[in-house]
Amino acid sequence: MLLVRCPWCGDRDEAEFRYGGQADVDYPADPHQLDDAAWGEYLFVRANPAGSFDERWVHTAGCRRWFSLVRDTATNEMRPDIPRRREGR
Amino acid sequence: MVADGNTPAPPERLWRNPEPKRNYDVVIVGAGGHGLATAYYLARNHGLTDIAVVERGWLAGGNMARNTTIIRSNYLLDASAALYDHALRLWEELHEELDYEFHFSQRGVLNLAHTEQEVRDARRRAFANELNGVDAEWLTPDEISEVCPILNTSNLRYPVLGATYQRRAGIAKHDLVAWGLARKCDEMGVDFIQNREVTGFVTDGDRVTGVRTDSGDIGAGRVGLAAAGRTTLLTDTLGVRLPLQSHPLQAMATEILEPVHPCVVMSNHVHVYTSQAHKGELVLGAGVDTHNGYAQRGSVHVIENQLAAAVELFPVFARAHLLRTWAGTVDVTPDASPIIGPTPYENLFVNCGWGTGGFKATPGAGWVFAHTIATGEPHPLNEPYGMERFTSGALIDEHGAAAVAH
Ligand SMILES: Cc1cc2nc3c(=O)[nH]c(=O)nc-3n(C[C@H](O)[C@H](O)[C@H](O)COP(=O)(O)OP(=O)(O)OC[C@H]3O[C@@H](n4cnc5c(N)ncnc54)[C@H](O)[C@@H]3O)c2cc1C
Ligand SMILES: [Zn+2]
Numbered sequence: 412m413l414l415v416r417c418p419w420c421g422d423r424d425e426a427e428f429r430y431g432g433q434a435d436v437d438y439p440a441d442p443h444q445l446d447d448a449a450w451g452e453y454l455f456v457r458a459n460p461a462g463s464f465d466e467r468w469v470h471t472a473g474c475r476r477w478f479s480l481v482r483d484t485a486t487n488e489m490r491p492d493i494p495r496r497r498e499g500r
Numbered sequence: 501m502v503a504d505g506n507t508p509a510p511p512e513r514l515w516r517n518p519e520p521k522r523n524y525d526v527v528i529v530g531a532g533g534h535g536l537a538t539a540y541y542l543a544r545n546h547g548l549t550d551i552a553v554v555e556r557g558w559l560a561g562g563n564m565a566r567n568t569t570i571i572r573s574n575y576l577l578d579a580s581a582a583l584y585d586h587a588l589r590l591w592e593e594l595h596e597e598l599d600y601e602f603h604f605s606q607r608g609v610l611n612l613a614h615t616e617q618e619v620r621d622a623r624r625r626a627f628a629n630e631l632n633g634v635d636a637e638w639l640t641p642d643e644i645s646e647v648c649p650i651l652n653t654s655n656l657r658y659p660v661l662g663a664t665y666q667r668r669a670g671i672a673k674h675d676l677v678a679w680g681l682a683r684k685c686d687e688m689g690v691d692f693i694q695n696r697e698v699t700g701f702v703t704d705g706d707r708v709t710g711v712r713t714d715s716g717d718i719g720a721g722r723v724g725l726a727a728a729g730r731t732t733l734l735t736d737t738l739g740v741r742l743p744l745q746s747h748p749l750q751a752m753a754t755e756i757l758e759p760v761h762p763c764v765v766m767s768n769h770v771h772v773y774t775s776q777a778h779k780g781e782l783v784l785g786a787g788v789d790t791h792n793g794y795a796q797r798g799s800v801h802v803i804e805n806q807l808a809a810a811v812e813l814f815p816v817f818a819r820a821h822l823l824r825t826w827a828g829t830v831d832v833t834p835d836a837s838p839i840i841g842p843t844p845y846e847n848l849f850v851n852c853g854w855g856t857g858g859f860k861a862t863p864g865a866g867w868v869f870a871h872t873i874a875t876g877e878p879h880p881l882n883e884p885y886g887m888e889r890f891t892s893g894a895l896i897d898e899h900g901a902a903a904v905a906h
Contacts, residue, residue, distance in 0.1 A: 412799040413791070426801040430790040432745070451891040455743035455834045459732040461794040484746075485794045 431467025515686035523719035531555035535726035536681040537866020546874035556697035560678030566828035572669035581632035587864025600680030609669035614658035614769040729829030731852040748798035751785035772809035837896035841886035
């Protein structure tokens with residue numbers, strides 16, 4: 412089981428969290444400007460690296476807050492300089 | 501290895517391990533079930549034999565070695581029923597064709613319904629199956645008990661209200677399938693290049709002219725990707741963005757037991773599926789670990805949840821000893837259906853996104869992918885499965901039939 416560091420509650424078992432996938436996927440600033448390909452890409456395509464990945468988690472069985480962290484998807488190592496909170500969120 | 505009367509003795513050498521030539525008509529990336537079946541049907545149906553299958557590990561050591569071997573075709577939508585039932589019909593003749601026994605056992609699959617809504621959905625799926633010529637029956641709890649006496653239908657938190665039953669469904673021995681295909685391909689002249697990772701492509705405008713590997717380039721007239729969970733690592737190098745997320749998917753097996761479990765049982769609601777392998781292990785699995793991951797390992801709480809569900813459904817399992825758990829890396833699409841078709845590169849083709857359920861499609865995927873590579877056009881069966889559906893919105897949403905049910 413992964414040990415996930417919640418920025419507010421500290422290290423907790425993965426089972427307390429839900430996963431949110433790639434971080435920083437913003438809603439398009441002007442959706443009307445998007446053609447079908449760009450809209451499809453926004454809806455369906457996410458990065459899928461084998462390595463460093465910025466991702467979202469929510470501490471459902473704890474403080475219930477969302478946060479981002481960086482995990483290596485090949486080794487599950489989570490970087491020590493994280494977790495972080497995104498500015499302005 | 502001890503022969504148990506059921507499984508054949510371990511194989512003699514079944515294929516050569518040649519040094520790659522400098523060029524091939526077709527290079528297939530990935531010697532899993534799909535890569536092997538594609539090479540097989542390229543040779544059998546299209547007369548192409550100048551083929552290399554390049555594999556970063558050992559032949560069929562990826563998801564092909566790790567799946568729980570459930571084969572069925574009772575999917576909801578027309579496009580899926582057509583694709584999966586075509587595969588099932590190929591399974592029914594493949595072992596004779598390969599002259600290689602892989603113990604395809606059509607012991608039937610029960611897909612359980614535990615809520616009123618699930619009953620409605622499951623019956624709808626069974627009706628849809630019948631309309632599509634896929635065998636399907638709706639069973640009451642009493643009828644379920646006749647098919648699978650060890651299944652607890654009433655004394656549990658979510659009683660079993662009924663089940664769909666596909667009699668033609670079953671299991672097979674995955675390693676033997678791979679070896680049978682590889683032996684036949686080798687006989688027809690296909691080269692298997694093991695322990696060689698494809699790292700990218702050699703391109704010329706909107707064509708690929710070869711693959712780059714960790715020890716030199718191999719030229720190719722056409723390239724087919726059958727790389728499962730590692731597909732986007734390759735397509736990303738070309739800027740072709742595919743809607744795939746790679747997840748760990750786990751499964752587990754107990755010690756070898758006397759035959760107690762006659763069929764395959766799947767429950768989306770309590771989230772587990774079970775069967776008993778030919779040798780006697782109980783084989784269990786469920787859904788993916790929710791995070792992305794390439795580590796071929798998952799988390800123990802996922803195993804724990806499946807075991808709790810399994811023991812409730814099958815009280816007789818409570819004293820079985822779990823011997824092994826393992827994981828593969830599966831490539832999941834947003835609509836739980838595969839992507840099979842051309843790419844923006846005119847001679848590069850993809851077969852991916854089979855996620856948690858591609859073993860059952862092995863011969864069918866090979867058939868349509870071989871057609872796509874050989875002719876440059878999709879076969880009618882995979883026409884709806886191109887990547888353009890994520891732009892057009894014509895998704896093939898099979899979450900209901902595919903979530904836990906592989
Ligand atoms: C635990 C588990 C249980 C499952 N249960 C079922 C089930 O009951 N029924 C069912 O229908 N399906 C099931 N599946 C899904 C099924 O296993 C897959 O959908 C199917 O195996 C995918 O096709 P494949 O056999 O070609 O994949 P794989 O065997 O994964 O083949 C892909 C191959 O490509 C190779 N490769 C990748 N990248 C490169 C590269 N860059 N260069 C060279 N080689 C590369 C890999 O090493 C691998 O050998 C299960 C999967 C898992 C993990
Ligand atoms: Zn918290």
